[in-house]
Amino acid sequence: MGHGWEGVVLKLMRGKDFACTVTGAEQVTDRYxxxxxxxxGMLRATGVHPTMWVRLWFENAGKPHQRAYTLVDPDPVAGTFSLEFALHEGCASDWARRARPGDxxxxxxxxxGFTVPDPLPSRLFVIGDPASLPAVNSLLDAMPGTPATIWFETPHESDAGLPVRARADHHxxxxxxRRDxxxxxxxxxxxALPGLLGDDPAKAFFWIACDAATTRTLTSRIRKELAVPKERVNALGYWRTV
Ligand SMILES: Cc1cc2nc3c(=O)[nH]c(=O)nc-3n(C[C@H](O)[C@H](O)[C@H](O)COP(=O)(O)OP(=O)(O)OC[C@H]3O[C@@H](n4cnc5c(N)ncnc54)[C@H](O)[C@@H]3O)c2cc1C
Structure with a gap:
């Protein structure tokens, strides 16, 4: 499949293309x-880092559409990874619903790109939802000893069963x-934050990945009302309500 103008732009920006093959699929919940x-050959060529994501090319009505998805447990030696899809309408979700070995x-x-803060923060505040669950889990794995508070938004009842890799003792x-x-x-x-943050906001680290509008609201409050420095906040809207 040609990638149209988006593909040309990514090529000019030195994006690297790889063909990946499905080996299996599991339905985790009715919506995931x-x-x-x-x-x-992708992972050996590019290396891996926490919360790493790729642009995948999905076809819809004969046209290519790129969508961002996070690598789950990427293994450069075995040359394998998984993807986890929060299912809704859309060409990426449709592809995932149908995915079979050999696709x-x-x-x-x-x-x-993401680098674990050095020195490690005294506390991690993570705010995500099913679309960012793979990244949330990757982040928690990358900082296993750091105390964390994780707010996980659940749009559907079955999301209560999604596997957040929180450790019982310090997470x-x-x-x-999800409401309103x-x-x-x-x-x-x-x-909740004022009671959790302590007296030095610069020692904490915030990682925010919800829908774009909520991510913006949260980021602005955390920066302006709680005076958390810019470099202690990593925020990216993961999807848009249309
Ligand atoms: C860096 C990054 C990493 C990401 N990693 C993942 C990942 O690992 N797993 C994952 O599931 N998503 C992930 N996402 C989000 C995903 O790229 C978007 O949800 C994308 O819009 C899905 O494409 P689609 O073709 O299925 O739906 P679209 O064609 O984009 O949208 C179709 C309809 O579905 C709605 N919609 C889109 N996404 C969602 C959602 N998450 N929840 C509810 N409604 C939605 C839209 O508002 C629209 O009405 C990531 C996003 C970013 C920026």
Missing amino acids: RRVHLTDG TIEATVQGT ELRRVP AGAHLAEEVRA
Whole structure:
């Protein structure tokens, strides 16, 4: 499949293309599906880092569409990784619902990048949802000893069963039902943070990946109302409500 103008731009920006092949798939809940793949040499060529994501090319009505997805447990030696899809309408979700062994998908590696803060933060505040669950889990794995509070927004009842890799002893997981297009989550975080943050906001680290509008609201409050320095906040909207 040609990638159209988006592909040309990514190529000019030195994006690298790889063909990945499905080896299996599991339905985790009625709205969440895990797909296993081989990487076509991608991980050895690019290396891996926490929360790493790729641009995958999905076809819809004969046209290519690129969508960002996070690598789950990437293994450069075995040349394998998995993807986890929060299922909704859309060409990426449709592809995941149908994915069977032998199916192929093209990936472009361009734009991803995250380095674990050094020195490690005294506390991690993570705010995510099913679309960012793979990245949340990757982040928690990358900083296993750091105390963390995780707010996990659950749009559907079955999301309560999604596997957040929180460690019982020093990770506090707060599942928050999605209400009012994310406003309820933003309010829960805002109400709880002053009591959790301690007296030096610069020692904490925030990682925020919800829908774009909620991510913006949270980021702005955390920066302006709680005076958290810019470099202690990593925020990216993972999807848009249309
Ligand atoms: C860096 C990065 C990494 C990401 N990693 C993952 C990942 O590992 N797993 C994952 O599931 N998603 C991930 N996402 C989000 C994913 O790229 C988007 O949800 C994308 O829009 C899905 O494409 P689609 O073709 O299925 O739907 P689209 O064609 O984009 O949208 C179709 C409809 O579905 C709605 N929609 C889109 N996404 C969601 C959602 N998450 N929840 C509810 N409704 C939605 C839209 O508003 C629209 O109405 C990531 C996003 C980013 C930026």
